[in-house]
Amino acid sequence: xxxxxxxxxxxxxxxxxxxxxxxxxxxxxxxxxxxxxxxxxxxxxxxxxxxxxxxxxxxxxxxxxxxxxxxxxxxxxxxxxxxxxxxxxxxxxxxxxxxxxxxxxxxxxxxxxxxxxxxxxxxxxxxxxxxxxxxxxxxxxxxxxxxxxxxxxxxxxxxxxxxxxxxxxxxxxxxxxxxxxxxxxxxxxxxxxxxxxxxxxxxxxxxxxxxxxxxxxxxxxxxxxxxxxxxxxxxxxxxxxxxxxxxxxxxxxxxxxxxxxxxxxxxxxxxxxxxxxxxxxxxxxxxxxxxxxxxxxxxxxxxxxxxxxxxxxxxxxxxxxxxxxxxxxxxxxxxxxxxxxxxxxxxxxxxxxxxxxxxxxxxxxxxxxxxxxxxxxxxxxxxxxxxxxxxxxxxxxxxxxxxxxxxxxxxxxxxxxxxxxxxxxxxxxxxxxxxxxxxxxxxxxxxxxxxxxxxxxxxxxxxxxxxxxxxxxxxxxxxxxxxxxxxxxxxxxxxxxxxxxxxxxxxxxxxxxxxxxxx
RNA sequence: GGCCCCGUCGUCUAGCGGUUAGGACACGGCCCUUUCAAGGCCGCGGCACGGGUUCGAUUCCCGUCGGGGUCACCA
Numbered sequence: 121x122x123x124x125x126x127x128x129x130x131x132x133x134x135x136x137x138x139x140x141x142x143x144x145x146x147x148x149x150x151x152x153x154x155x156x157x158x159x160x161x162x163x164x165x166x167x168x169x170x171x172x173x174x175x176x177x178x179x180x181x182x183x184x185x186x187x188x189x190x191x192x193x194x195x196x197x198x199x200x201x202x203x204x205x206x207x208x209x210x211x212x213x214x215x216x217x218x219x220x221x222x223x224x225x226x227x228x229x230x231x232x233x234x235x236x237x238x239x240x241x242x243x244x245x246x247x248x249x250x251x252x253x254x255x256x257x258x259x260x261x262x263x264x265x266x267x268x269x270x271x272x273x274x275x276x277x278x279x280x281x282x283x284x285x286x287x288x289x290x291x292x293x294x295x296x297x298x299x300x301x302x303x304x305x306x307x308x309x310x311x312x313x314x315x316x317x318x319x320x321x322x323x324x325x326x327x328x329x330x331x332x333x334x335x336x337x338x339x340x341x342x343x344x345x346x347x348x349x350x351x352x353x354x355x356x357x358x359x360x361x362x363x364x365x366x367x368x369x370x371x372x373x374x375x376x377x378x379x380x381x382x383x384x385x386x387x388x389x390x391x392x393x394x395x396x397x398x399x400x401x402x403x404x405x406x407x408x409x410x411x412x413x414x415x416x417x418x419x420x421x422x423x424x425x426x427x428x429x430x431x432x433x434x435x436x437x438x439x440x441x442x443x444x445x446x447x448x449x450x451x452x453x454x455x456x457x458x459x460x461x462x463x464x465x466x467x468x469x470x471x472x473x474x475x476x477x478x479x480x481x482x483x484x485x486x487x488x489x490x491x492x493x494x495x496x497x498x499x500x501x502x503x504x505x506x507x508x509x510x511x512x513x514x515x516x517x518x519x520x521x522x523x524x525x526x527x528x529x530x531x532x533x534x535x536x537x538x539x540x541x542x543x544x545x546x547x548x549x550x551x552x553x554x555x556x557x558x559x560x561x562x563x564x565x566x567x568x569x570x571x572x573x574x575x576x577x578x579x580x581x582x583x584x585x586x587x588x589x590x591x592x593x594x595x596x597x598x599x600x601x602x603x604x605x606x607x608x609x610x611x612x613x614x615x616x617x618x619x620x621x622x623x624x625x626x627x628x629x630x631x632x633x634x635x636x637x638x639x
Numbered sequence: 640g641g642c643c644c645c646g647u648c649g650u651c652u653a654g655c656g657g658u659u660a661g662g663a664c665a666c667g668g669c670c671c672u673u674u675c676a677a678g679g680c681c682g683c684g685g686c687a688c689g690g691g692u693u694c695g696a697u698u699c700c701c702g703u704c705g706g707g708g709u710c711a712c713c714a
Binding site: 127128129131161162163164229232240243244245246271289292293294295298299300302303304305306307308310312313314316317332333334335336337338358360361363365366367368369370383384429432433434435436437438439440441442459460461462463464465466468469470471472473475479514515516517518519578588589590592593594596597603604605606607608609610 | 640641642643644645646649650651652653654661662663664665673674675676677678706707708709710711712713714
């Protein structure tokens with residue numbers, strides 16, 4: 121039975137790199153009809169776990185990366201929180217001690233540091249002298265009498281080597297002599313991650329450990345424990361990590377300022393901020409950052425777009441297929457398709473996937489996705505038929521659900537419509553204004569207010585006047601929408617309706633020539 | 640610094656001894672066009688370097704260089 125796991129720490133946010141790791145674990149398990157387990161690595165008990173965990177659970181659910189066992193869903197190997205499994209860890213430490221694979225060490229941190237410094241000065245590989253290692257109960261009594269505190273260390277081999285058969289990297293050899301006597305239990309009795317990790321993977325029957333590359337160097341000490349304890353050795357697959365845009369350094373949420381210098385990253389952020397600003401979202405580095413999954417949910421990205429984009433960071437099916445939904449990924453995923461080199465997170469490509477996925481949505485689906493943004497934006501929500509028509513007219517101009525806010529002009533009170541001064545200055549000229557007013561008069565007499573009829577009306581007007589469309593359309597657009605860019609002109613008019621078009625044109629003309637109006 | 644991993648267009652990648660080195664995103668140009676967006680077409684652009692092995696290396700081996708990870712009583 122294939123069982124994989126994702127083991128986040130409750131940090132308060134779901135890192136986009138973590139998403140990729142979780143996704144690959146999920147895909148691999150599902151592909152082989154196995155289970156995907158979510159385990160919470162909260163051995164550091166300082167934090168408020170529940171609060172710091174929620175964004176991670178929500179993020180995974182939003183993306184559709186559902187776990188078969190773990191927090192909230194439970195499972196036969198519960199609990200899935202490391203903080204609740206200390207009894208098992210203690211038993212494992214005792215067993216390691218009993219089998220002579222670990223020892224109680226009474227060295228003070230300064231004493232260890234001194235040995236390290238000496239080795240460094242002599243340019244030698246540091247190896248602990250085990251001077252304060254307790255060999256027996258008498259040693260323990262003696263050291264304790266000195267008032268020393270102890271930690272438990274692994275008694276690592278000092279010769280020979282270990283070969284890890286990594287499913288992605290092939291065989292990797294480590295010399296035992298290079299390994300340290302790592303601490304597995306702290307002086308305060310709490311346990312170190314590596315010990316907990318090994319115990320849990322055994323307990324949960326994890327068959328494949330699929331994790332980021334940074335753990336490769338940690339694997340020997342874990343395998344040492346696995347062997348010492350007589351556990352089953354899982355298969356290992358060390359994924360390339362998700363790197364910064366345009367660099368090979370690990371992506372970190374703390375380097376936001378640096379990433380903002382990247383054009384594509386900055387574009388994503390600017391776009392997101394413009395939406396966030398309009399829905400009154402308080403923006404901080406912790407909750408609003410393209411390195412964090414929340415960002416995408418908050419501005420209205422599609423989870424399938426994020427999944428599609430992240431699936432291709434370090435994995436490819438072939439030389440042409442790139443557009444995937446989750447079921448496709450499950451069908452096609454394989455560790456053989458995972459690349460070895462660090463792969464940069466590409467904000468532009470993620471955005472491109474968003475576009476590709478969003479256009480596949482029907483107007484009805486887009487309506488459901490967009491509506492919440494109007495609510496959050498405190499806007500008067502127009503009728504569903506109107507919104508549906510607007511969404512259809514907007515077409516692919518709405519790229520993320522939050523973009524609906526760009527079209528608020530269409531349902532805001534006519535008196536509140538803002539005018540872009542530069543556009544007004546450019547389009548309201550002594551030549552264009554009379555034409556605008558003349559066409560407005562014709563609109564006044566027009567009864568068929570369909571987009572096609574309006575276009576015909578315009579064409580007739582142009583023919584009669586012997587003028588070109590751009591001599592009047594731009595002015596009309598600014599008069600009716602306040603700016604020079606937007607939907608098709610006639611769709612705009614049709615959407616707005618006769619009454620509102622008249623009011624807007626009147627107001628625009630009045631704004632442009634206040635003196636004439638008042639005198 | 641020790642150990643380990645990695646190295647194909649700017650980015651993500653296909654390639655698994657013989658290819659005009661393919662695709663996607665981004666970028667540039669053209670077309671379409673009432674603006675914007677989309678779309679269509681074209682273009683720019685890559686095997687880190689040096690030795691081998693071989694009839695033949697992007698591909699296999701070694702070295703160099705470069706990038707990264709890890710060396711905690713963090714996970």
